[in-house]
Amino acid sequence: MPQKKAIHFGAGNIGRGFIGPLLVQSGYHVVFADVDAHVIDELNAKHSYEVHILDNAAAPGAEDVPKKKERRESIDSVSGILTTHMDQVIREFEDPNMQIVTTAVGPPILEKIAPAIAKGLQGRRRVHGGVLNVIACENMVHQTTLLKDLVLKHLDADDAAWAETHVGWANCSVDRIVPPAQGFGDSHPLDVGVEDFYEWAVDENALKKDGEVQLPLAGMKLTQDLEGYIHRKLFTLNCGHAITAYLGYLKGHQTVDQAIKDPQIRDIVKGALEESGYALVKKHGFNEEEHQEYIAKTISRFENPNLKDDVSRVGRQPLRKLGREDRLLGPAYLAKQYGIPVPDLLRGVAAAFLYDVKDDPQSMELQGEVEKKGIARAVEDITGFTVGTEENETIVKSYEELKTWKAA
Numbered sequence: 001m002p003q004k005k006a007i008h009f010g011a012g013n014i015g016r017g018f019i020g021p022l023l024v025q026s027g028y029h030v031v032f033a034d035v036d037a038h039v040i041d042e043l044n045a046k047h048s049y050e051v052h053i054l055d056n057a058a059a060p061g062a063e064d065v066p067k068k069k070e071r072r073e074s075i076d077s078v079s080g081i082l083t084t085h086m087d088q089v090i091r092e093f094e095d096p097n098m099q100i101v102t103t104a105v106g107p108p109i110l111e112k113i114a115p116a117i118a119k120g121l122q123g124r125r126r127v128h129g130g131v132l133n134v135i136a137c138e139n140m141v142h143q144t145t146l147l148k149d150l151v152l153k154h155l156d157a158d159d160a161a162w163a164e165t166h167v168g169w170a171n172c173s174v175d176r177i178v179p180p181a182q183g184f185g186d187s188h189p190l191d192v193g194v195e196d197f198y199e200w201a202v203d204e205n206a207l208k209k210d211g212e213v214q215l216p217l218a219g220m221k222l223t224q225d226l227e228g229y230i231h232r233k234l235f236t237l238n239c240g241h242a243i244t245a246y247l248g249y250l251k252g253h254q255t256v257d258q259a260i261k262d263p264q265i266r267d268i269v270k271g272a273l274e275e276s277g278y279a280l281v282k283k284h285g286f287n288e289e290e291h292q293e294y295i296a297k298t299i300s301r302f303e304n305p306n307l308k309d310d311v312s313r314v315g316r317q318p319l320r321k322l323g324r325e326d327r328l329l330g331p332a333y334l335a336k337q338y339g340i341p342v343p344d345l346l347r348g349v350a351a352a353f354l355y356d357v358k359d360d361p362q363s364m365e366l367q368g369e370v371e372k373k374g375i376a377r378a379v380e381d382i383t384g385f386t387v388g389t390e391e392n393e394t395i396v397k398s399y400e401e402l403k404t405w406k407a408a
């Protein structure tokens with residue numbers, strides 16, 4: 001029997017370190033589609049690589065010297081194509097063994113891969129018309145719905161109607177910290193280091209189950225309450241992660257684990273996650289005790305010294321992170337609905353406004369806004385908290401206070 005196949009857009013950290021491996025474990029041959037010719041050449045030369053699971057184990061009796069406990073998983077049955085080679089992308093979609101499409105390219109790139117997916121779907125309809133499932137694994141609310149809307153713009157009415165009925169467009173929540181690979185040697189450019197923890201929750205109702213695909217895949221949780229999973233993850237893990245990164249950057253810490261050890265930073269991060277947590281418990285009816293454990297587990301994941309996760313990776317694209325439904329303002333607005341005060345979340349927002357990394361275009365755009373309009377007006381335009389409101393004033397006050405951290 002021919003091997004079933006999946007195509008995954010984005011052979012980066014989360015593609016090679018998380019989604020690709022789960023697809024391979026589920027018996028799929030994974031075709032990675034990327035713009036990086038070096039990675040694609042390596043995939044086609046070696047057809048395998050290793051995932052290094054970097055445990056958060058401290059050496060007994062030596063608190064500050066982490067003991068590197070590492071397991072390895074071998075990922076075989078992989079290959080690559082360049083997304084710029086449209087004919088190859090279309091051929092993969094036309095293959096009747098192709099059953100799943102996943103992405104991890106970053107939210108701003110979804111519109112760039114949409115034309116290729118649209119062409120692929122047209123080809124598939126023409127050749128055999130088999131059912132397919134698409135799951136975008138990006139850190140945002142309703143990422144697959146966004147991808148679907150972008151793809152449909154490239155289809156005529158007939159093809160769009162076919163794509164509605166024959167393609168499952170499933171949103172998901174995707175959680176595993178995977179920093180850029182480091183320290184595996186020049187001869188292992190595809191290897192990637194990951195934390196042990198992972199969670200992939202997928203909207204069960206949106207998946208097409210009438211094809212060949214056997215669900216759930218390895219490591220996948222099917223859920224009828226995806227919003228709860230997405231909010232819990234984005235408003236806890238990503239919220240605390242971003243605040244740790246922005247405050248860590250201000251204080252000159254290089255990595256997340258160094259930043260979270262700083263007592264001043266830790267207090268604000270813990271405070272923000274408590275505030276966000278009260279709102280999440282109200283909104284989704286989570287068990288309070290279990291949610292406290294989730295917060296504690298999240299902070300312990302930040303402490304993993306073996307990940308060496310740079311604050312600039314975690315803080316990247318601050319304007320995206322300041323989106324109204326994203327990790328900082330999402331929980332702040334949710335808490336507002338329940339009258340929960342959020343001073344530490346707003347400190348985190350203020351810290352994002354101080355993130356001025358030259359090679360991050362969004363960071364520079366944000367700094368430009370502050371320079372042009374002044375901090376209060378820039379906060380109003382970006383966060384929606386108008387000048388004169390308590391939230392705007394708290395952010396501006398925190399911004400001025402946190403500036404002194406930078407100068408120190």
Ligand SMILES: NC(=O)c1ccc[n+]([C@@H]2O[C@H](COP(=O)([O-])OP(=O)(O)OC[C@H]3O[C@@H](n4cnc5c(N)ncnc54)[C@H](O)[C@@H]3O)[C@@H](O)[C@H]2O)c1
Nearest residue numbers: 010011012013014034035083104105106107138139177178
């Ligand atoms: N790394 C993590 O810890 C993590 C965890 C959960 C979710 N995510 C999400 O996964 C997504 C990817 O993050 P990452 O850390 O893997 O980033 P990454 O930069 O390591 O990977 C992105 C990949 O996309 C490729 N790419 C860029 N443009 C492309 C195009 N037009 N066509 C095809 N490929 C293209 C890049 O070459 C790169 O290989 C993001 O949405 C991120 O929020 C990341």
Ligand SMILES: O=P(O)(O)OC[C@@H](O)[C@@H](O)[C@H](O)[C@H](O)CO
Nearest residue numbers: 139174175176177178238241314
């Ligand atoms: O990928 P971003 O830029 O949305 O967020 C940076 C990190 O917080 C993120 O990649 C986490 O490592 C990941 O979400 C863990 O599951």
